[in-house]
Amino acid sequence: MHAIEDLVLVGMSQRTAPVAVREQYAVSEEDARALLQQLSQGGLVEEGVVLSTCNRTEILASTTDGTQGAAALRGALFRNVEERHIYSFRGVEAIMHLFRVASGLDSLVLGETEILGQLKRSLEAGVTGRQLTPLYEQAITVGKRVRRETSIGEGSLSVARVGLEVAARAIGRFEQRRAVVVGAGETGMLVARNLASASIGSLCLMNRTPARSAEAALDLGGGVESAGLERLPEEFEAADLAVVCVDGAEPLVNAADLNRKALAKRDQPLVVLDLSVPRAVSPEVAGLDGVIVYDLDALLPVVEEHRAGRAAAAEEVTPILIGEVHKFLSLRTFAAFTPAIEELKTGFAEEREQLLDRITSGQATARELELAHAMERQLLHLALSQLKESARQTQSTAALERAYLRFVDGLPGDAG
Amino acid sequence: MNHELIQALAVALPSLYLFLGVLYGMSFAGDREPPIQRARRALMLSTFALHACLFIVLGDASGGFPRLDVWLSFSAVCLVMVALFSLVTLRQPQPTVAAIVFIAAFLLQLTSGMFGPLRALTERGPSSVTTVMHVLTVVLASAAVMLSGLYGFLYLLLFRQMRRQTFGALFRQLPDLRQLARMTRLSALTGFLGLLLGVNVGIGMAHSRGVEGFGYTDSFVLSMFAICFHFGLIAFSKRIPGITASRASWAAVGGLTLLLGALVASALVPEASFHSLD
Known part of the structure; x- marks a missing residue:
């Protein structure tokens, strides 16, 4: 499984750059495809999605090295741009940012819905696989959920x-x-x-x-x-x-x-x-x-x-976002463990058969078979429990909430 | 008794108009405006009634229609301006514009009381119908010109805000540009018609009294017709190519300045007034 810190997002938006700067770095769908193909051939970037709208241009990529990846993305998309116009996130912060964008919290008009269609189109034009496809699909699901369950979408403006x-x-x-x-x-x-x-x-x-x-x-x-x-x-x-x-x-x-x-x-x-x-x-x-x-x-x-009139609605979104980030991270960890779990099960079964053959010379009684299976189950259960516990400790909800609030405080402009 | 009442009203009226200006000014707060609409409407009607009372008392002292000197004319223009504004905005209230109108009314009424003693003139007021019509039309025209100038001023303010892409309270709460332009022209039309009628009636009166040297080629008369023509241009500017709403608004503000200047000049330099020929 790739380290979460190898997930990198680099971009500019209406928070960080005026339209006179943003317009120079807008990317069409065709150019985005070509850019992503080029980046993925370089070996550093495995998957990538470019989102370019009237208010932002950003690229989210799964890389083999987060630090080098961020520099490569910046060089590919935002050459010669002043530092103050660019933001860059890695790992959990990149996920938080993406979910905020999908929820309309980072939009020029809070809660606007056009961003969901733009995210879908950018996913279709991206180079994606096991890392980014589930991430974007969940981001779009989060966007729909937030608008359904909170007042952020009410009287939605564009x-x-x-x-x-x-x-x-x-x-x-x-x-x-x-x-x-x-x-x-x-x-x-x-x-x-x-x-x-x-x-x-x-x-x-x-x-x-x-x-x-x-x-x-x-x-x-x-x-x-x-x-x-x-x-x-x-x-x-x-x-x-x-x-x-x-x-x-x-x-x-x-x-x-x-x-x-x-x-x-x-x-x-x-x-x-x-x-x-x-x-x-x-x-x-x-x-x-x-x-x-x-x-x-x-x-x-x-x-x-x-x-400003929708600040209360934005607060309703926070617990949903944190819950969804936690869910994504847990699912990601479980997904990474699935091959390992299957291997464990297969390995334990093979060991059980080999041991039984060695001890009973292939003539095991029903009682001995039952004992062997019971021991296998107990040992497998212990091993899986350890794995699940380590997955859960990836990040607790409370820790995520603290991390999210720090992330929002650190955003440029009124992050809502 | 009359004298005391007049003095009391002279002190109270400017304060009431100022207070009305402040109350209507709260409408610039938009949604955060306190719920005072009924109270301020009641105050407005009361102030209007008190102001009308002033002229009834003055008329009583003059034995009929009140005799107006320059300072009382300021007060009369104030009253008619407020009445005219209330009438035209009866169906579509404009509380933010009302704030500006009441501040202007405060200034007019304050000038009236400050620079000239508000007193009942003991000379007999005009008795003939033509004279009364002359006075009324000129006062109405002056009030309309004042309104035209105020609306023109607001048009220019809002237009400037829009060109500068700023979004303050004026942008949010004033009527839109087209409404302001329409009111500028409508008021100018009233002023134009009033002046046209009033000046012609005045000339007719002068002729009937046999005032020497008074005719349509007289410099005083020509200057009045020039002002009349000025407001006629504003009134019909929508149909005149090249006179945009913006230029019409500048002209209205200029006309207002001219009018105020003429009023002050006729008070300070009586020989400059038409009525010096009486």
């Missing part, structure tokens, strides 16, 4: 909803307004659904692929327009609210692409929400007359307000 709440301060009632959503991916569709349920006056969905935006508009129901990106300047001119949620290395919306004069003449400002990482709206756009831009970092104070 960054999209927080953004729309902010936009409403400028555009007022949604019924009489026009919105354009750029990007028909998961976040874009979530925004579009939120707008539709807020009875937005008119909505246009835009995507790089017009066919995809048409299909997505149909999914949303009647009355939703669709367009390709070539119509972006006209749509921005006509809209009261523009929400941009796309993937891409370069900004999609630049000041040069927009009609500055038309925007400056607008009676009310255009509100632009940039929910992309890397940012898809160039910073110059915020300086244009008649435009107000909010990116993810700008929305952080509003999100923190909601977080």
Whole structure:
């Protein structure tokens, strides 16, 4: 069994790095696969999963050497990044962090549910085996349990909803307004659904692929327009609210692409929400007359307000998390002992047969057979009890609780 | 008796308006606001009634419609501004804006009592319908212009907060930008119509009295029409390309400053007032 300390996690999130830094290290699914293949061929990393969302990029790996493994992961994913933007955990702390992420405790919006889908996809794209597959499966189970049994998921917000709440301060009632959503991916569709349920006056969905935006508009129901990106300047001119949620290395919306004069003449400002990482709206756009831009970092104070209101819900999660970490560690230890237990049983049975043959020359009586089996059972029971006791002593719940509270205290930002 | 009552009201009214400003200011606390809505509404109605009483007493002393000097005009504008605000926000209360309006009312009422003795003028007040209409429309217009300026100021504050991406109490508790812009323009429209009517009635009165040299080309008259035109532009700015809500708000704040300046100037330099031609 690998030592637990060979489990290594290295990453950056909205707690440790602003969006301007995070966007440089976002990793697509394809790049993640290629990176993990490369790392696993090196011999140091046996299994690995990369999680890259709008708020974090992190890699969890099972390595042959924890210290060297952490350095290798950092070099592979976060070269030239300042130390203060990176966090690194090993062993039990890595597990605690993963379970917190799955529970939504480490999310920008406390208790949000998008992270579970992101974890599933990252597991599918990862290089996993006996170490990480059960770990991620249990993390996802923990995430579902926490949301089912505590109030952390109640009235669950998403960054999209927080953004729309902010936009409403400028555009007022949604019924009489026009919105354009750029990007028909998961976040874009979530925004579009939120707008539709807020009875937005008119909505246009835009995507790089017009066919995809048409299909997505149909999914949303009647009355939703669709367009390709070539119509972006006209749509921005006509809209009261523009929400941009796309993937891409370069900004999609630049000041040069927009009609500055038309925007400056607008009676009310255009509100632009940039929910992309890397940012898809160039910073110059915020300086244009008649435009107000909010990116993810700008929305952080509003999100923190909601977080403060959910502090009590976060406390409900702690005992569940500690229990689940303990369960995982115990199961892991038992799983490691299973081959040893099977070997013990086989070995004891063989020894019993050999001993009986030697003593009775193959002519054992029923009484002698019964005695031999009884002794085998007693000795096996003693040996297994010793093994189980050592597994239980891996870590007691009380010790885990202390370790968890120390871990949370040491996290950067308000860890909730 | 009248004199004592007037003095008592002169002292009480600014304090009451200030207290109302503080009570309505608690609405900036959002969910943490104490449950005082009924009490402050009752206080508001009482203050309004007391202020109206002041003018009833003044009218009684003047033998009918109260005769207003510049300082009493400040008080009249204060009363009408509060009444107008309460009327337009009857269906959709705006407690945070009310706090600002009541602080402005406090300042107007304090100026009225501090710089000019609040006293019943013994001269007879206006008796003709045209004169009363002139006074009422100009006071209404001035109150509307005050409101327009206040709403414009709040629009600019909120807009600035949004551009700077800050989320303080103003961001959370003020009406949204569109509502503020709408109220700026609506108040400006009331001011524009009031001024248009009031100035024309005043000119009509001057002609009927045979005041020499008084006509539409007179510099006083032209300056009043310029102010009227200024607020007309604000009122209809949504239909005028290039005058954004932001620019209209700046214009409203500028207009408010002009109005206050004109009122103060006419008090300090009586020769500058229309009524010096009487």
